[in-house]
Amino acid sequence: DAGITQSPRYKITETGRQVTLMCHQTWSHSYMFWYRQDLGHGLRLIYYSAAADITDKGEVPDGYVVSRSKTENFPLTLESATRSQTSVYFCASSVDRSGNTIYFGEGSWLTVV
Amino acid sequence: AQTVTQSQPEMSVQEAETVTLSCTYDTSESNYYLFWYKQPPSRQMILVIRQEAYKQQNATENRFSVNFQKAAKSFSLKISDSQLGDTAMYFCAFMKQIRNSGGSNYKLTFGKGTLLTVNP
Numbered sequence: 001d002a003g004i005t006q007s008p009r010y011k012i013t014e015t016g017r018q019v020t021l022m023c024h025q026t027w028s029h030s031y032m033f034w035y036r037q038d039l040g041h042g043l044r045l046i047y048y049s050a051a052a053d054i055t056d057k058g059e060v061p062d063g064y065v066v067s068r069s070k071t072e073n074f075p076l077t078l079e080s081a082t083r084s085q086t087s088v089y090f091c092a093s094s095v096d097r098s099g100n101t102i103y104f105g106e107g108s109w110l111t112v113v
Numbered sequence: 114a115q116t117v118t119q120s121q122p123e124m125s126v127q128e129a130e131t132v133t134l135s136c137t138y139d140t141s142e143s144n145y146y147l148f149w150y151k152q153p154p155s156r157q158m159i160l161v162i163r164q165e166a167y168k169q170q171n172a173t174e175n176r177f178s179v180n181f182q183k184a185a186k187s188f189s190l191k192i193s194d195s196q197l198g199d200t201a202m203y204f205c206a207f208m209k210q211i212r213n214s215g216g217s218n219y220k221l222t223f224g225k226g227t228l229l230t231v232n233p
Contacts, residue, residue, distance in 0.1 A: 033221060037156075042204060042225035058220070090158060092221075102148070102208075102221060104158035 003027070006091050006105035013112055019078045021108045023091030031094035032074040033102075034058075034066065036087040043090065049074055081112045117207050119224035126195045127232050133180075134190045134227050136205030142166075145209040147181065149190045152202040152226070161203070164188065195231045202226045 004025040013019050023032065034046040035058075045058030047066040055066050063085060065077045074093075078085055091105040116139045126132035138147070149161040164172045164181050171179050176196075180189045192199055205224040 035223075040225065043206075043223040045220065045222065048220065059222075088156060092158070101163070102160065104150075107156050 004091060004093050004103050004105045006089075006108045008108060009106065010109045011111070013081050013110070015082060015112055016080050019081050019110065021076045021078075021089055021091075021110070023074045023076070023105060025072055025074075025091075025093045025103075027093065027095070027103075028071055029093035029095055029103075030071070032068070033092040033094075034064075034074065034076045035090045035092065036060065036085075037090060037107075038087050046076065046089075078110075081110075083112050086110060086112045117205055117222050117224040119203075119205055119227050121227045122225070123228045123230070125230040125232055126192075128195055128197060130195055131191060131193045132195055132229065134192075134203050134205075134229065136188045136190070136224055138186050138188065138205075138207045140186070140207065140209065142209050145207060147179075147188045148206040148208065148221075149177070149179070149188075150204040150206060150223075151199075152204065153198075153200070158204075162190065192229075197231050197233060200229060200231045202228050 007022045030051050033048045035043040037043050044060045046064050047058050049055045049068045052068050052071045055068055068074055089108045092102050095101040118137045120135050145166045147164045151159045151161050162172050162174045162177050164179055171181050176193045178191045204226045206221055208221045
């Protein structure tokens with residue numbers, strides 16, 4: 001049972017470069033989410049998706065792009081990375097429409113220099 | 114907009130004692146879900162306990178229980194018989210259903226967390 005996996009787990013990139021964080025889940029969950037975690041801010045929702053080809057903005061979407069061409073994948077792209085996007089990024093998926101169980105990936109540590 | 118407030122940035126407790134972590138939230142919704150997540154040093158998010166707002170009975174999972182006060186919009190977590198492995202960051206979270214042009218969706222909002230240290 002692979003669950004939900006994120007890649008890369010650790011990434012250092014330069015300002016201005018495009019970076020894509022991958023998220024893959026093996027349960028066929030409809031709902032998927034991307035969060036960033038920063039000291040003093042907790043977890044903040046970047047984007048979420050109800051199903052393939054359906055995405056919506058969260059609290060802090062600026063500078064990020066998502067896609068959901070397949071139910072199992074929900075990649076997050078930083079189009080032109082900035083230092084303020086240095087963070088730990090968590091992908092999550094929801095087991096059903098009730099939303100009462102959320103599973104998180106292990107996180108992706110991104111440093112923008 | 115929904116907000117989740119954890120007023121205790123840090124707490125400590127002696128092993129085997131009981132500790133309560135506070136959480137309040139603000140919403141105009143009547144149907145929603147509340148969660149407590151644990152994040153140990155490994156940074157992985159682990160679901161501790163969840164509560165459906167329509168249920169009056171407080172949720173319990175082994176040593177973890179909640180005190181859900183819907184009218185007061187309060188959702189505290191009680192950890193009994195604290196263990197060293199309970200040392201972690203604890204996040205309170207609120208989930209509600211969002212209706213938009215794409216249909217129904219769910220949005221999960223977190224508090225800023227409480228760092229709990231269990232001392233031997």
